[in-house]
Amino acid sequence: MPTLEDVARKAGVSTATVSKVLSNTPYFTASTRDKVMRAVEETGYMPHLAARALAAGRTCIVGVVFPWVYDGIFTDPHILHILEGIEPECSQHGYNILLITPRLTTSGVDEHYLQLIRSGYIDGIIALDNVPFASVLEPIHKKGIPVVNIGYHVTSYMVRSDDYTGGYQLMQHLVALGHGEIGIIDVQPDLNYSAEERMKGVYAAAEASGMSVESLPTARGDFSVTSGEACAADLLARHPNLTALICLNDRMALGAIQQARRMGRQVPQQLSVVGFDDIPLAAASDPTLTTIRSDAPRMGREATRMLFSVLNGQTPDSVLCPVQLIVRQSTTAVKGGCLT
Amino acid sequence: MPTLEDVARKAGVSTATVSKVLSNTPYFTASTRDKVMRAVEETGYMPHLAARALAAGRTCIVGVVFPWVYDGIFTDPHILHILEGIEPECSQHGYNILLITPRLTTSGVDEHYLQLIRSGYIDGIIALDNVPFASVLEPIHKKGIPVVNIGYHVTSYMVRSDDYTGGYQLMQHLVALGHGEIGIIDVQPDLNYSAEERMKGVYAAAEASGMSVESLPTARGDFSVTSGEACAADLLARHPNLTALICLNDRMALGAIQQARRMGRQVPQQLSVVGFDDIPLAAASDPTLTTIRSDAPRMGREATRMLFSVLNGQTPDSVLCPVQLIVRQSTTAVKGGCLT
DNA sequence: TAAGAGTAGTTAAGCGCTTAACTACTACGA
């Protein structure tokens, strides 16, 4: 591979001149620039990124930290959609993406992650840090790397989805349809901040319409389809008079619908079901699913833009991404219910 | 950040000694090792990866190249599952993953990708190169970086899923159930080698059982759920006597099932449907889906192991990952059909 | 007892690039 020196020799200038011309430093004649560019062409020169990183102190690498909490990291399409927003922004700025998946347990993060963070390999970080019991941010802060968090852990720069409002809207929607006996398919507390926020929204809307939060029948799943089935089986057996089910994500909602059918309940005629996320299948299932759309690519995009603006010395504001209630076929007015 | 020199000074040895002790070079007394390790502890030293990369000529970065062909890259859970297999292997070897998503068009790859490949930043590459009309491998070969391809583009080291056998098994399964009128939901040719292989398998099994391949009713989708619906609508309208549908992936199969229902066909009583991939929803849909399971994490794992063995100077054999027919509820014997 | 083999560490070159500090030349106003 040709180096700067080869180019410089060929162009008849110093390596400093080549380096500066390539980084668009002013004060060079057109003819010098020409000579350099021609030599670059002829030699097929490409800068050696490790050398550049060492000399300049910048690596042009952003780390994308997706902690490996529950096994779902590599199962959840949500992750991929966030990446979809991150990638073009990075590419556009000439930055590369290092995918970092630390093992996150109650006792902290793994050693490999620590090394990587402290190795000077990474210019900036986008983290997906959203589990209450642990955080990947601490070593990053310690090392002083600029970081944007997509999630609820508090740090200087954050992007969040408006989960609270999403939860609120779901409950509000069901109440407006006349539902009074509403079951909840939740997840275990302390698993996920977003889920907690969604529940806060659900409860707030319940209270706003005069319902008692404590009396809402609840089952706990783990975001998976099968757990949705199990929870629905449990809830419908214990509370046969339920007319609606709020599920904290779409996959559990789809499972719940299957299970309800097996138990002889027609959806939505006898049971309304709502989900959260608006995964692609929500629009294609039978019945199509009423849900909350959170714009994952946009969150990735916003986070990346924030990161680059931090890297440029600015101090951007944190972002709250709006959500949207998508009403489809899985919800309907309660039979004989009184619509307000 | 402390450097090797700080550690060396504190330990009272030369930087070479520290470097060698840390890389487990023989011929050092226990006491020297101790002094060094203690100094490392006290200073909190971490090697600077860019400096190490420059000096040693290795970056400890493997590139994972997922070309951005159709927009599906960030939508397809398959990708994530391949990563699931790659990540632990890399992590175990102390390597990091650089996620590379070149824009791949008929006119080649984008400039940023070219730069990255030629920049000396990457020790080895795992590519997912599977579109007939273009390839990301050429610049990699030119630069001489060790590469393993997950897909059908020919290169020294390859990992493939046995798509041919998968297709064969699907057709064989339906034939064994007595189906004779079978529709195909295909994708456009030249989009994906795997799809082509699957079709070859389907056709081979058809011929083996004496069917005429040309007469198989076929519609072309694009792997999406909605395209599955559209294709099913088309096929069932044009060929009302179909008793079974082979879909080249699960998402199209799920769409086809929905559409068949809407058109008054019960699945599987009046129409058997099979998919390909075994995505999580295949086991949770209603009816559950008969499909072919291809082990994506395993493919990632095998590819990564091959890469490291290449990096160690070995020449591993290419791998063909077996597939498995998963029979579920969406297929049944044809009514009044004669089972062999 | 001297040559070779093994052990334990040091010296210093250099990986390829960036950039502060410097030289040198031209132009121009006071």
Next chain:
DNA sequence: TCGTAGTAGTTAAGCGCTTAACTACTCTTA
């Protein structure tokens, strides 16, 4: 005529690490 400002390029230090080549000491063994 001198001083200053602007323009155009060079010199050389150094980023933090690895490693070939070297020194120096201690055993063996013929």
